[in-house]
Amino acid sequence: MSLRITFITAGRILRxxxxxxxxxxxxxxxxxxxxxxxxxIMDSSPQVFNSVGLILLAFFPFMMMFMxxxxxxxxxxxxxxxxxxxxxxxxxxxxVGGYAxxxxxxxxxxxxxxxTVAYAFLGLxxxxxxxxxxxxxxxxxxxxxxxxxxxxxxxxxxxxxxxFMPVFVVPxxxxxxxxxxxxxxxxxxxxxxxVLPVTYAVKALTEVQVNTETTAAMWGDLSIVAAAxxxxxALGAATLRRRTN
Amino acid sequence: MPPTPATAIAVDDLVVDRGGQPVxxxxxxxxxxxxxxxxxxxSGSGKTTFIRAVVGTQKVRSGTVEVLGHPAGSKPLRSRVAxxxxxxxxxxxxxxxxxxxxFAALYGRSRSEAMAAIERVGMGDHAHNLAGNLSGxxxxxxxxxxxxxxxPEVLVLDEPTVGLDPVIREELWDQFRALAKQGATLLVSSxxxxxxxxxxxxxxxxxxxxxxxxxxxxLRAATGTANLEAAFLHLIRELEKAN
Numbered sequence: 001m002s003l004r005i006t007f008i009t010a011g012r013i014l015r016x017x018x019x020x021x022x023x024x025x026x027x028x029x030x031x032x033x034x035x036x037x038x039x040x041i042m043d044s045s046p047q048v049f050n051s052v053g054l055i056l057l058a059f060f061p062f063m064m065m066f067m068x069x070x071x072x073x074x075x076x077x078x079x080x081x082x083x084x085x086x087x088x089x090x091x092x093x094x095x096v097g098g099y100a101x102x103x104x105x106x107x108x109x110x111x112x113x114x115x116t117v118a119y120a121f122l123g124l125x126x127x128x129x130x131x132x133x134x135x136x137x138x139x140x141x142x143x144x145x146x147x148x149x150x151x152x153x154x155x156x157x158x159x160x161x162x163x164f165m166p167v168f169v170v171p172x173x174x175x176x177x178x179x180x181x182x183x184x185x186x187x188x189x190x191x192x193x194x195v196l197p198v199t200y201a202v203k204a205l206t207e208v209q210v211n212t213e214t215t216a217a218m219w220g221d222l223s224i225v226a227a228a229x230x231x232x233x234a235l236g237a238a239t240l241r242r243r244t245n
Numbered sequence: 246m247p248p249t250p251a252t253a254i255a256v257d258d259l260v261v262d263r264g265g266q267p268v269x270x271x272x273x274x275x276x277x278x279x280x281x282x283x284x285x286x287x288s289g290s291g292k293t294t295f296i297r298a299v300v301g302t303q304k305v306r307s308g309t310v311e312v313l314g315h316p317a318g319s320k321p322l323r324s325r326v327a328x329x330x331x332x333x334x335x336x337x338x339x340x341x342x343x344x345x346x347x348f349a350a351l352y353g354r355s356r357s358e359a360m361a362a363i364e365r366v367g368m369g370d371h372a373h374n375l376a377g378n379l380s381g382x383x384x385x386x387x388x389x390x391x392x393x394x395x396x397p398e399v400l401v402l403d404e405p406t407v408g409l410d411p412v413i414r415e416e417l418w419d420q421f422r423a424l425a426k427q428g429a430t431l432l433v434s435s436x437x438x439x440x441x442x443x444x445x446x447x448x449x450x451x452x453x454x455x456x457x458x459x460x461x462x463x464l465r466a467a468t469g470t471a472n473l474e475a476a477f478l479h480l481i482r483e484l485e486k487a488n
Contacts, residue, residue, distance in 0.1 A: 005351060012347045016338045019375065080334035084391075087300050087318070087328045088351045242318065243304045245263050 001093040009090065009098025010105075013072070017106060027068075027106055031060035031114040039122040046123060053124050054209055055178045057114055057133060058201050061107040061141035063169050069103060069148030070161045077152065086242045096237050100145060107141030108134075128208035132218065136208070139225040140201040144169075146229050149236030172198035177206075197228035253278040253399055253430035254299060259308035261294050268294045270453040271308065276432060276446070281425045283444035284434040285477070290450045292434040293331060296403050299432060300328040312399055324352055327397035331404045333384035334391075337377030341368055341387050344376055348391040362394035363387075365420065367413060382409045389417070399430045406440065418443050438474040449477055456480050 017024060035053050042049040076082040085095060111134055118124040126133060151168055155161040175185070175193040182193050193199050200221040207218035254276035261269040268291045276282050284292050297303035298310050301318010310317035312326055335344045341363060342356075349359040363372050366386040371379065376387055389405060400421075406414045418440070421431050425445070433444070441447055442461050449457040457464055457480055461473060468479040 004353075008347065008350045012336070012339070012343070015343055016336060019338050019340075079337075080330045080332055081336060083302050084328060084330060084334040085351075086302060087323060087326065088348070089323045090351055243302055245304050 001091055001097065002089070005090055005094040006097040006101065009094055010101035013098055013102035014105060016072070017068075017102070023068075027064060027110055028113055031056070031064075031110055032117040034060070035114055035118050036122060039118075039124075049122070050125055051206070051209060052178065053118050053122065054126060054133065054205050055176070055202050057111065057118060058137040058140040058205055059173060059176075059178070059198070060114065061111050061137050062144035062172075062198060062201070063165075064110065065103050065107055065141040065144030066148040066151075066169055067162075067165065068106075069099060069145045070152040070155065070164060071158055073099070073149055073152035074155055074158060074161050078156070082240065083244070086240075092237045092240045095240065096149065096233055099149065100142060100233075103145050104138065104142060107145075108138055111137040111141070126209050127212045128210075128214060128218075132208045132214050133205065136201055136204045136222060136225070139222055139229065140198065142229045143197050143201075143225055143232060146232030146236050150232055150239060153236075153239030172196045175199065176202040178202065197225050200224040200228075251278055252276065253280075253313060254432065255309075255311045256295075256299070257309045259295075259298060259310060260306045261291075261298060261303060262306050263294065268453055269298070272450075272453070272455050273308075274448060274455060274458050276430060278430050279425055279428045280445040281421055281431045281433065281443065282446045282448060283441050284432060284448045284450060285436065285438065285441055286434075286450035288436060291453045292436075292450055293403055295450065296328075296401055296432065296434055300326060300401050302328075322399075324395070325397060326399040326401065327392035327395055329389050329392045329400075329402045329405055331407075333376075333381075333388035335376045335384060335388050338375065340373050340375055341379070341390075342372040344387055345390045345394055349394040352395040354394055359390075359394055362390040365393060366390045367416065381407075382413065385409065386413070386417075393420075397429065399432070400424065402431070402433045404434050404436070406435065406437070414440075438472070438477065441473045447473070449480065451481065451484075456484060 035056050038053060038056060039049050042052065115130060115134060119130060147168060151164050152161060155164060175189065175196055176198045182190055185193065204218045204221035207215050252275045257273050258271050259269050260271050284295060286292050294303055298305055299312065299317055312322055315321050342359065345363055346356050346359040363369055366389050368383065368386050368390060371383060376384060379387065385405060392400060406417060421433065425431055444461065446460055447457060447464060448455055464473065464476050468476040470476045470479055
């Protein structure tokens with residue numbers, strides 16, 4: 001892996017994002033607006049918003065990274081640029097690292113804005129520190145990126161890539177404990193929930209919610225998310241083939 | 246037989262299948278360093294597959310492809326061989342300059358070298374335009390600039406002149422000749438016969454086999470024809486008679 005090429009690649013991907021003003025606005029503003037909407041919906045129950053709003057702070061970057069990574073990587077695959085890159089000194093990990101840095105920066109900006117809005121204007125409260133929420137949100141977003149990278153190999157059109165959202169993103173949203181407590185789900189469904197990485201991001205957030213200091217349980221959950229990022233990245237990198245038919 | 250130093254590309258008994266169908270049926274050739282070789286044939290004859298095998302992005306069933314003494318696509322070649330795909334492989338949401346500067350940077354080349362490459366393909370006036378807004382020919386030239394900027398020892402181009410203005414086409418061919426004169430090896434595919442005369446050597450590909458591997462002059466002499474289009478036809482008829 002070459003750090004120089006990784007950063008050159010990240011720079012190129014960020015420049016592509018910056019050139020697309022409309023996408024930039026959507027990435028930066030949408031999560032804040034949606035969290036504000038949720039806060040207004042739950043106007044009479046600030047306690048519920050405290051847990052739902054917090055989970056959404058991590059879920060939006062996960063979802064966004066999944067979407068933009070699967071679409072941009074699909075473009076690289078179908079537009080011939082991936083094949084071209086594979087004939088240059090760029091290695092697979094340089095490319096994946098470039099994506100992680102570029103979209104990581106995008107996710108961090110998005111989360112910073114959404115968290116500021118939630119804490120400062122929507123009355124979101126957590127016992128633990130905001131930086132821990134930020135860290136968990138970044139880990140979740142990197143998992144979204146790695147999953148999107150992997151999934152892009154199975155789509156041949158952007159239309160198909162969008163259809164992967166309900167397959168890979170929605171179940172994690174339904175089962176992570178956001179809409180229904182995990183311990184009240186059917187037993188087998190709890191088992192499914194246990195193997196979905198977003199579940200652990202949510203568990204880590206719950207730790208921050210109730211404890212003033214970061215806990216060992218939070219770090220444990222965060223490491224599971226980090227491990228999932230590594231596994232999904234390895235799987236995704238394996239789908240980048242130098243030689244194809 | 247190991248390639249002699251003067252051989253830039255050595256292909257031996259290359260067989261490629263795609264989707265269970267044979268695309269290349271045991272082709273072999275030697276391409277000399279510092280030459281321009283034209284790869285000609287109708288669409289569907291296997292030109293792109295052959296080119297992808299040379300740059301090492303094509304899965305092959307059997308046979309060997311060596312470039313500059315290394316297996317095609319291997320690590321030492323990635324900074325010495327440049328590939329221009331048939332459809333311009335550039336980023337539509339980046340400007341011409343950003344595209345060329347990106348590929349330049351991957352090879353440690355500067356932005357001023359990128360600008361020089363853009364000027365060489367006649368895209369200087371469009372350097373700040375988004376690639377997605379360019380015409381087909383302009384996209385092709387941008388894609389070409391991304392390859393020229395690294396001053397490759399081997400330049401592989403898949404139909405680089407399709408849809409180009411005759412003046413630009415003329416200029417590009419002059420550049421290809423100039424590059425070869427400086428020692429670069431060029432492999433250029435085309436389905437336009439009038440470009441064949443600009444090549445040092447021609448590979449005529451039909452249905453996955455080379456039906457000729459010769460200089461334009463020798464090809465004309467051997468077939469007793471005045472132009473290469475007629476020579477190609479003559480060879481096909483001969484083959485059909487033989488079958």
